Amino acid sequence: MSAIEQSKPLETTLHLPVKTYDIDFAGIVSNIVYVRWLEDLRIEMLNRFLPLEELLQKGIAPLILQTKIDYKQAIQMADRPIGKMWIESIESLRWQVSAEISSAGKTSAIAQQTGIFINLATKRPSRIPDRLQQLYQESRSATNP
Numbered sequence: 001m002s003a004i005e006q007s008k009p010l011e012t013t014l015h016l017p018v019k020t021y022d023i024d025f026a027g028i029v030s031n032i033v034y035v036r037w038l039e040d041l042r043i044e045m046l047n048r049f050l051p052l053e054e055l056l057q058k059g060i061a062p063l064i065l066q067t068k069i070d071y072k073q074a075i076q077m078a079d080r081p082i083g084k085m086w087i088e089s090i091e092s093l094r095w096q097v098s099a100e101i102s103s104a105g106k107t108s109a110i111a112q113q114t115g116i117f118i119n120l121a122t123k124r125p126s127r128i129p130d131r132l133q134q135l136y137q138e139s140r141s142a143t144n145p
Contacts (some may be wrong), residue, residue, distance in 0.1 A: 019083065041084075062116075070110050087139075096112060099110070
């Protein structure tokens, strides 16, 4: 079973529409679009499990430290890509998400992002919110009995 077929902790799926302005001079989706899609996936995942509005009310916000993308197969205008993102790991201050973008059942890109949460007042790292840690642990237990 491929990574895209398995249930992963807090896995979120999103249809990723290809816009005309996403296409580069070679007629394929520009690499920068994948970064935007990762942002869309991460925000969707947070909204489902730990809404961004709640975090902001508490003075906390997510911040990405690193993004790695391996491009496997080009996506074109007529394609209908699907993205999946899940939490790979959580430590006290850092979290890592993984993602897979596919089209027509074939992997187009795989990615990992490492991030932290920051206190908006101090701009210093904040512990991963307890609720997110709890949901991650529960999801891991459910997917890895």
